[in-house]
Amino acid sequence: MHITDPILIFAILMLALLIAPLLAERFKLPGIIGLILAGIILGPHGLGILDRGLEVELLGTIGLLYIMFLAGLELDMDQFIKHRNHSILFGALTFSIPLILGSLLGKYILNFSWPASILLASMFSSHTLITYPIASRLGLSKQRAVTTTIGGTLFTDTLALFILAVITSTHQGDSGTVFWIKLFTYVALYITSSFIILPRLGRWFFRNIASDGIVAFTGVLAAVFISAHMARIAGLEPIIGACLAGFILNRLIPENSALMNRIQFVGHSLFIPFLLISVGMLVNLSLLFEGGASAIVAASMVSTAIITKWIAAVSGKFFLGYTRDEGQLIFGLSVNQAAATLAAVLVGYNIGIFEEPVLTGTVIMIITTCVVGSWFTDKYARRVALSEAKKPYSHSDAPHRIMIPLANPNTAEELINLALMLRRKDSHEPLYPLAVARAGEGAEERIAQAEKLLNSAVVRANAADVPVIPVTRATTDVASGITQSLTDLRISIIVAGWKGSASSYSRTFGRILDAVQLKSHQMLFVSKCRHPISTMKRVVLATPPLIEHQPGFKTAVKAAKTLTSQMGASMLTLSTGETTKKLHTILNTSSSPLQIERDELSDWKNILPWVKNNINCETDLLVFMSVRKGRLAWQPLLARIPQMINDNIETLNLVVLYPPEMPWAEESPESALIKTFKITSLLPRKNINLNLDNSGIKETISALISSAFNKKKTIEKLTNTLTEDKATNPMELIPGAVLIHAHIPEVSSSIAFLGVNRKGWNLPNTTVSTKALFILLSSKGAPPEMHLKALAKLIGPINNESDLEKLLDSETLKNLWEDK
Known part of the structure; x- marks a missing residue:
């Protein structure tokens, strides 16, 4: 007897979410298989404890849309753009091979009509990224094989669902010219409006409305489900709309941000497991033992789906030059049938194109492909992850520790966000927010205020699931307190804020910040930004002449590239001569490729007119690379540029970057x-x-x-x-x-x-x-x-x-x- 109490239903589901993955891991199986098996056992065709009623169906639908949204959101846009031809090629292979072989199977072996055969084959062509969380948890969300598979998923699922829409309308007698015009018009209007409206609305929302994490998270979810619903109105399946929303919002939600952490946490802990349990509830294993048409159709469907997806993956690996492990990982990700397959079979069954054996075979195919896909993904994702870890690492082996000196509560959050974007994703080092209070009379009160300032920084960093160690210092000289902390804690990067004005003409930033800049040797980021960095669309990296000879130049360029990649932005370099060549050599050889354009400035006295004419203060971030006084590339003009630019363009988003000079920074012959x-x-x-x-x-x-x-x-x-x-x-x-x-x-x-x-x-x-x-x-x-x-x-x-x-x-x- 099915349980109907909604509280008890939810309690049982949560218990299943807790126990099933633990038991699966005990038997050396991926947690995903444990959740699907839990659905089979608890469902109407197992022990009958739960019915796949409205509650479970709603949670499963949310999970289905959520997993497609995450796939689009976590997609490395720069890798996707760079390897878009890979995605198109694999998408064409994983769509056409199952479609052709599946149509022949349906027509000449199962004796289906051509419409039924093509619709059946489109179910083989489509796939759902059920096992994507396995690759994501291993840090492979930006790996080329995973990126190619996600891009191919968009390609093949869109075409498969398009076939479903066409065959459904044809079967119902609606296949005239009006239908085609209406379909293409709605789809084109939906996609175009999404790419125009959603990015602008997202930037406005994050700048003006999203005052805290709860509002930001709620706004993102609202955008996802509205996009999914609008896709359905346009004639597409909602999963396409959810994935498209993630794809569009990708550049507005940095990978290491607190918001991304919340989105991933809710998805991986709740909604996606609900989807896996709901899929398991569809399975009726007893049909396998009844023989007859159901067994034949199920065996044919399972074998065809697995074989055709394997052929597509191996062919893609061969044409794209991927490794064997990457090819098997692509197969593990793309063999799983669930979302579009369920949509197609349910629609086909409801309008009379398919009979019950196909419905039963589809469910068996879903559970089998999910088991096979989970095993392959788990095994080969680990191999690929180990292979990626063994690649030569060009960055320093020194502790990647970031200190954020804080003084102004109004800029603390943005400085923490900047530090989060600069933090390596493989780093286990905490952030070190620092507040320095002047010693002497009233020191206790100033220390208390400093600790209060640090509290907000701790909350912000913890929200992004990043460890944080707040540091308080009491000293008679603030600059000395900061520099001493750098030494004591072995800091490698400083992220500091600037109020936008210097205390005198001879200073670059002000007495304290200038002293820190001169006395420190770490990489230093000085930020004066008017808008949230995550809303910037382009980073302009300005590198003055001869700075390529500065020790630490390569490290600084890679840090700027990391920041740009985390922002999901493109890059424009501004340099000249040999500096341009060295700069682009570094940018093109390091990982995480970007969209990079270049411009040259022959006379750096003209940087202000160039900035006025070429930078959009609403969407551009100027990263100006400078050097400390007395170094090889230093010239007096460099000390004047930040103030000169800020005085003339008050709304500019500016970050001044000083390369590191620590013992682990690369040494250039010129420095000797x-x-x-x-x-x-x-x-x-x-x-x-x-x-x-x-x-x-x-x-x-x-x-x-x-x-x-x-x-x-x-x-x-x-x-x-x-x-x-x-x-x-x-x-x-x-x-x-x-x-x-x-x-x-x-x-x-x-x-x-x-x-x-x-x-x-x-x-x-x-x-x-x-x-x-x-x-x-x-x-x-x-x-x-x-x-x-x-x-x-x-x-x-x-x-x-x-x-x-x-x-x-x-x-x-x-x-x-x-x-x-």
């Missing part, structure tokens, strides 16, 4: 050259004047360079050259020290000058009185690397006012420039 560069050859003692007066800038420059140039006309010409460029000369390095530099034909190698006026000059583009004036002249024909090497060596030791005071001390100067 800097270490051997002799300061005495660049700045000889005769080019240093420690007692300049308050003369004007032209007189000061003339006095300095006269130590190296004798001709009056040459001195006048060089003085004019050095004072003509008002945009970059003089450039304030730190308060009290400025640099003037140029390329000139009068020298064959770089030469520098230093002038000191302890009373100070009042110069343009400076915030305080200037006490130290550096001049660097390089040969006009020399490569830019030589100029930057000289620049790095000349001003590398000047990082703050304390360094400047030490440098101005006469004894220090004597020791620094003492000839050895």
Whole structure:
């Protein structure tokens, strides 16, 4: 007797969800088989405890739509686009081979009519990704064989369900011109409107409505089921609409986000298991022992489905150049019959095309193919996963630890989201949100506020199922507290927020952030974003000249690519010359291919006009790669660009990226050259004047360079050259020290000058009185690397006012420039 109490029904189902996978694993079977067997035992054809009534049917339908939605949502869009021809080829094979052989089986062996034979064959062609959760749990959702199978599923299921719609209408006498026009019009209108409306609506929803995780999750589910219903109205099966919704929302829901974690958790723990139990309830094993037509039809259907899907998978492996294990994994994923098969047989049975033996055979085929598919998927997914793990890993073996210094509650969530996107999916390291409170009077209250700020970060990270270790520091100097924490915890990546303005003209971000940038060696992301990063459609990666010689460049490029991939965005690179070649070599050789376009900027002084003309502030994220002061690729302009861009384009989404310089970052030959560069050859003692007066800038420059140039006309010409460029000369390095530099034909190698006026000059583009004036002249024909090497060596030791005071001390100067 069937149980009718809905509470007891749900309790029994939940108990089955708990026990069945555990028992299956005990017998070395996939959990999916355990759930299907539980459905057989509990169902009307087993012990009869549960009837496949409205409650179970509803939960099974939700699970069916949910599994198709997840398949579209977890699809690696970049892999899918790159290997779309693979999906089309496999889709054509897995559709046409079963269709042809199945039609011949129905017509000449089972003696069906042609419409019945074709509809029967379309059931073999379609398949459901029942075993996809096995591959997903092993981290293979973005592996090429899985991606190809998902794409092929979209292709073959759409065609199979299209055949169902056509044969159904033909059998009912509705096959005229009006029918075809109506079908194609509705389908085209549905697909077009979905791709136009849903992405725009999704971005608007996540920016303006989804204030917390519950609202975001509910909104996504509503979109999925509305899309499924609209597909039915258009003449397609709802499973196509659910998969299409996942496909469209793919780029709006990052893989490591809290929302994705919630979607996967609910699906894998509830709805998908309900689907498997409901499928098991359809099976009537007693029919197998009655013989006659049911047994013959069932045996024919089972053998044809398995053989034709195996032929398609092996053929696809051969044509696509996949490994044997990948081919068997494709077979395990694509042999399973459930969703479209059930839709076709039920419709065919209800309108009289099929008789009961086909219905019985279909159910037997479903359970058999699910068992076979589960075994193959479980076995070969593990082999593929092991093979993927053995591939050479190009990233560092150092701890992949991310620290997020927090100070502003309004930006904490977005910084955590950025950190989640940068975190490797195979990483077991926690996130380290950090709050630093100033020590001294009132420190306890400030520490309490810091802990309150960290609480929200912990909740956000835990929601994404990512471990988190909050860190609190009390210190008199915030910057020192941050840098000390980096050392203590062996952090490799820093994710920091920027308010968008610097405290003075000489600073890049502000006192604290500038100090962290200069004193740290880790990869540093400084974020100033106006919109959620997950809603961005394109990442613009700007890399200035010669930065490819910077240690850590390769690591930084791969991090930017990881971020872009997690966002589901495309990439546009902005660089020039050799930098472009090296950049794209790295981008094209690393895993997770992206849609990448390129542009070049010959003069980086023009970056602001380029940004204004080429970046959409609503949908683009500018990732500007810079370097720390004194490094090979550093130039004064790099320190000004973030503030310059922010001042002129307030709504821009900006991330400034500094490559790592840790011991595990790759070392470039050029970095070793800097270490051997002799300061005495660049700045000889005769080019240093420690007692300049308050003369004007032209007189000061003339006095300095006269130590190296004798001709009056040459001195006048060089003085004019050095004072003509008002945009970059003089450039304030730190308060009290400025640099003037140029390329000139009068020298064959770089030469520098230093002038000191302890009373100070009042110069343009400076915030305080200037006490130290550096001049660097390089040969006009020399490569830019030589100029930057000289620049790095000349001003590398000047990082703050304390360094400047030490440098101005006469004894220090004597020791620094003492000839050895």
